[in-house]
Amino acid sequence: MITIGILALQGAFAEHQTRLQNLRLKHKITAPLVKTPEDLQRCDALIIPGGESTTIALLARLSGLLEPLKEFIRVKPVWGTCAGAILLSQSVTNAKKDGQELLGGIDVDIARNGWGSQVESFEAPLDVNGLSDPSVPFTGIFIRAPVVLGLSTDAPIRIIARLPPHLLPEPIDDPNDPRTIVALRQGLHLLTTFHPELTQDDRFHDYFARHLCDCGGRRTLSCFATSTN
Numbered sequence: 351m352i353t354i355g356i357l358a359l360q361g362a363f364a365e366h367q368t369r370l371q372n373l374r375l376k377h378k379i380t381a382p383l384v385k386t387p388e389d390l391q392r393c394d395a396l397i398i399p400g401g402e403s404t405t406i407a408l409l410a411r412l413s414g415l416l417e418p419l420k421e422f423i424r425v426k427p428v429w430g431t432c433a434g435a436i437l438l439s440q441s442v443t444n445a446k447k448d449g450q451e452l453l454g455g456i457d458v459d460i461a462r463n464g465w466g467s468q469v470e471s472f473e474a475p476l477d478v479n480g481l482s483d484p485s486v487p488f489t490g491i492f493i494r495a496p497v498v499l500g501l502s503t504d505a506p507i508r509i510i511a512r513l514p515p516h517l518l519p520e521p522i523d524d525p526n527d528p529r530t531i532v533a534l535r536q537g538l539h540l541l542t543t544f545h546p547e548l549t550q551d552d553r554f555h556d557y558f559a560r561h562l563c564d565c566g567g568r569r570t571l572s573c574f575a576t577s578t579n
């Protein structure tokens with residue numbers, strides 16, 4: 351049994367739990383909510399949901415989770431969606447004026463609310479490298495989504511989905527512009543700037559669980575870091 355915790359301080363944690371519960375028999379996983387350092391200690395991997403990154407960081411500090419989360423990220427796989435992606439990033443622009451505490455783990459610079467405010471939220475069909483049924487696009491739901499501004503590392507980063515240039519909220523000519531990146535992996539971690547948990551499509555959660563479970567529950571971390579799709 352592999353325990354994939356979901357950080358449940360604020361945001362769309364219940365939706366992530368629903369998606370993972372649909373996969374619990376297939377991948378032999380449990381998906382508990384994480385609200386305390388003790389909850390976190392029981393996890394093999396973690397999802398940090400979307401919501402509001404400043405609030406999640408503040409609540410993590412108040413619950414004594416900030417340092418345990420940073421330590422967890424050093425050794426175990428973490429998937430950050432939207433606000434969670436911001437928290438996993440190395441640096442953020444457009445932070446609230448009181449600043450933004452980050453957990454780090456993925457060497458990208460990211461812009462909070464990079465495509466604009468709530469009314470600029472949008473959906474886009476995405477081709478995602480490594481999902482099951484690759485011919486069926488995955489619906490990316492972008493809500494006050496962050497935008498990857500650049501990669502701040504020479505370490506290998508695997509880009510697994512980009513927004514097609516013609517679907518970008520603002521025109522970008524270069525298809526390799528980092529702002530088109532909406533899903534990527536680095537080392538143990540996965541980052542998506544959109545909300546897979548808000549669809550009825552379990553394939554992204556299947557992708558995460560599959561890469562953890564391939565190792566039979568023993569060396570879950572190296573499995574995710576070295577697998578090829």
Ligand code: GLN
Nearest residue numbers: 400401402403432433494
């Ligand atoms: N803009 C939000 C933030 O700063 C993230 C939005 C989301 O998670 N949907 O945290």
